Structures are given as C-alpha cells and as structure tokens.
Amino acid sequence: MASDAFELVLHRDTVRAEWCDYNGHLRDAFYALIFSHATDALMDHIGLDAAGRAQSGHSIYTLECHLNFLREVKAGDEVQVSTLLLGADRKRLHIYHSMSLRGELAETVENGPVAASEQMLLHVDTRGPKSAVFAPEVMARVQAMAAEHAGLAWPAYAGRVIRLP
C-alpha cells in the first residue's frame, strides 16, 4: 500500500465555496478546518464523543499542528481524511491525517494525498484546564488503535522541519 493511504477513514466532506480564496482554491486555513473536523471524528472513535465530554468535563486540545499542502482543491471537490495513530501515552495522541479526493475526481487524478497534517493532541480536564490521563475505556481504544497501526510505514509528511531547500 502507498505510505499515505491508510484505511481508517473517519471523516468525509465537500469543499464549500466560502472556504475558497480569490484564486478559487481552498484556502490553507480551511484544509486545517477539515482536518480539525477529522480530529473531532477521531475523538468520537476513541469514546470521547460530545455526550461523554459534557459528562466528564474532559476534552482534547491541539498543542501543535503541521500542515503540508500538496495539491490545489476547488469548491465542490469531495474529500476524505484517513487517520493514523503514530504514538500515544497516557495523556497524549500523536496523529497523522491524510486528505485525498473521493468520488469521480479520485478516478481522474493520480490518487495521492492533496494535503497532510501531523498533530499532537493533549487530553485535558477543562475544569482546570489541566492535562488529564485518559479514562481506562478510552485508553483501551487508543491501545487497540496503536496495535492496529503499529505495522504501517511512517508517513511521508510526518517528522518534518521547515527549512529553505
């Protein structure tokens, strides 16, 4: 499999006209918004859904987010985000999202990623706010996901430093 094609697709969306800039292309910050919604979907996936968050007062904060913009995307384009767990500890998730086209466009272009995002997420008790360990049932889901993803290749746009060529 290609190093950027993971199988866990948790989020799908269609690019909205109001997310596009004067060039008619998706503005950088709205790639980030699609990835942000993918992180919301990941929270649901590990049992930190909205109902659970409201009850526990726990949530996920993004500490750091790296984005690589690989291809232009336009209003109306259908995209999907696949998610990889690169690492975790009792309070943190190190994740990688890869965005690609779906629908008819996926057949007409070399179907590589259009963007990638590496993120460090922190589990927080919002009543502090302060960092908090995952509840046992959430930690169990995180560990199961880590086991599933342990054999996958390190993705192309993780671990990057920005520098001039």
Added chain:
Amino acid sequence: MASDAFELVLHRDTVRAEWCDYNGHLRDAFYALIFSHATDALMDHIGLDAAGRAQSGHSIYTLECHLNFLREVKAGDEVQVSTLLLGADRKRLHIYHSMSLRGELAETVENGPVAASEQMLLHVDTRGPKSAVFAPEVMARVQAMAAEHAGLAWPAYAGRVIRLP
C-alpha cells in the same frame, strides 16, 4: 526584547463567535485563518497586493504551515499578529507569525504569545501553476525586510519537530 515580540504588526483582528468550538474557545483552524490573513497582509507589504496579483498572474501558495497553540482565546478577544522573515530565496519566503492579545486583555495577562505559526511560502505563476521568481521590485522589498530582521533572535516555536515527550 522578548524573542516572540517582533515589531512588524501587519494584521489585527477580533475573535468571532462563529470561530469558536463547543468549549467557547477559538478552534485550532481559526487560529490558522487569522494567520492566513496575516500572510495576505505580508503579501501586500512586499508589493504583492491584490491589484498586482491580478495584473501579473502571480501569487503566493502556502507549501507548509506549522502551528503552536499556547493559550486559549475566546470570542471577542482582540488579537494582533507580528511577522518575522526567517529566510528567503528568489521564489520562497520562510516566515514566522506570533499572535498576541491587544486591548485591555494585553494588560491583564502576562503578554506572551497565544499562538505561533511558521510557514514556507512559494511564489507562483498561477497560469501554470508553476513556481516563479519574484519580480525585482518585490525582491527588493523582501531583501530590505530580511536585512531588518537579520539581527533578531530565532523565535521559540520555529524549527520544531513533533514528537512525544
């Protein structure tokens, strides 16, 4: 001076309610939007304003964007972005934005940054699209900015790799 307090403030904004998540805090992607607008302001500053872009067909694409989220920001908070040129060549700008509070809030908190963003920008002829060298008058402004910023300390959140502690 503090390493994150640069003097070139090109963009000011007020956090909108619709940019905030269920916690009432600015969502990560909308910090990115404020930084994206700051990059637009930088384009104007170096002579790549909207009129010039329409005439020349040249623009700036973001290749890569790193974001660090340092403090929570809420609807109504007034922010400003200061911008530092870390490096440049004939086609690329390596920049650093630092976001801080302004107005009354700036007096009531330790006035450090609330977020930072390091970015690699590429000058593009949108008719390709393909990378393009800066026009001489733009290159002159870039070089003047580089000379002004050459003596400043390397900022705290530039050059980072994401990894678990």
